[in-house]
Amino acid sequence: MSAVHARVEGLEARNLVMRFGGLVAVDGMSLQAPRGRLTGLIGPNGAGKTTTFNMCSGLARPTSGTVLFDGSDVTHEPPHARALRGLGRTFQRMELFDSLTVRENLDLGREAGLAGGSPWRLVVSRPRDAADIRRRTERAAEVCGIVDLLDRVPADLSTGQRRLVELARVVAGEFSVLLLDEPSSGLDGRETTEFGAILRRLIVERSLGILLVEHDMALVMSVCDYLYVLDFGRPIFEGTPAEVAASDVVRAAYLGADGAADALEVLA
Numbered sequence: 001m002s003a004v005h006a007r008v009e010g011l012e013a014r015n016l017v018m019r020f021g022g023l024v025a026v027d028g029m030s031l032q033a034p035r036g037r038l039t040g041l042i043g044p045n046g047a048g049k050t051t052t053f054n055m056c057s058g059l060a061r062p063t064s065g066t067v068l069f070d071g072s073d074v075t076h077e078p079p080h081a082r083a084l085r086g087l088g089r090t091f092q093r094m095e096l097f098d099s100l101t102v103r104e105n106l107d108l109g110r111e112a113g114l115a116g117g118s119p120w121r122l123v124v125s126r127p128r129d130a131a132d133i134r135r136r137t138e139r140a141a142e143v144c145g146i147v148d149l150l151d152r153v154p155a156d157l158s159t160g161q162r163r164l165v166e167l168a169r170v171v172a173g174e175f176s177v178l179l180l181d182e183p184s185s186g187l188d189g190r191e192t193t194e195f196g197a198i199l200r201r202l203i204v205e206r207s208l209g210i211l212l213v214e215h216d217m218a219l220v221m222s223v224c225d226y227l228y229v230l231d232f233g234r235p236i237f238e239g240t241p242a243e244v245a246a247s248d249v250v251r252a253a254y255l256g257a258d259g260a261a262d263a264l265e266v267l268a
């Protein structure tokens with residue numbers, strides 16, 4: 001049987017399978033994370049979200065299945081090659097450089113992208129590059145609301161501020177699609193709301209695509225346009241947050257009665 005697929009501007013995964021020895025961690029996952037849409041990937045602990053994420057970023061090679069970026073097959077490309085195409089990611093554990101200032105951390109987001117094109121550009125940087133980096137760092141700091149933190153060092157910042165720096169660094173990289181792995185972990189309620197507003201701004205003002213793996217259901221339900229739900233490695237549901245919150249399948253596997261009621265309340 002042959003299916004005709006329309007080209008997706010952004011990230012697409014088709015029928016991903018990942019086996020670890022006898023364990024099938026992901027079993028037939030397909031998803032789309034196009035530009036201009038905030039896409040969520042949710043499910044219980046151990047459902048296969050991070051593994052799916054790693055196959056999308058290139059950190060893990062699927063046992064079978066295909067990953068496409070802007071319509072090109074990137075399944076066999078390493079993460080840096082995908083980054084050059086416009087795919088950026090953050091990690092569950094923050095990886096900021098505490099001895100550098102926030103500005104220098106943000107600069108690295110863009111410098112890494114430029115150097116990826118040619119290693120010589122790290123050694124012999126052009127004046128044009130320096131101006132480009134400064135401009136992008138400042139734009140990213142602005143959209144993430146951290147302009148006043150640029151001269152501080154991450155070691156002196158709160159978890160919430162560090163999360164914003166981490167987001168700003170990947171935004172400075174000027175990627176077209178961002179993979180965000182539990183970006184709100186460690187944030188309090190107010191910080192999570194602010195974080196969600198920034199993600200929406202990136203979607204609306206910059207037309208980025210975002211694929212978000214996140215356990216905070218209030219955040220997921222309030223900011224995502226579309227959700228995929230995994231359970232025991234299998235895709236069990238996809239749809240808008242309202243459809244997910246109303247789904248009996250998702251309620252049984254993941255949200256529970258209380259979680260589904262909370263989700264519907266967030267959406268009301």
Ligand SMILES: Nc1ncnc2c1ncn2[C@@H]1O[C@H](COP(=O)(O)OP(=O)(O)OP(=O)(O)O)[C@@H](O)[C@H]1O
Nearest residue numbers: 020023024025043044045046047048049050051052
């Ligand atoms: N490198 C690995 N080797 C063996 N098993 C693994 C490996 N990575 C993940 N797994 C297993 O694959 C399954 C899916 O794990 P994964 O981390 O993708 O789930 P998750 O949905 O991200 O979970 P969480 O919400 O707890 O982060 C789990 O059973 C996990 O133990």
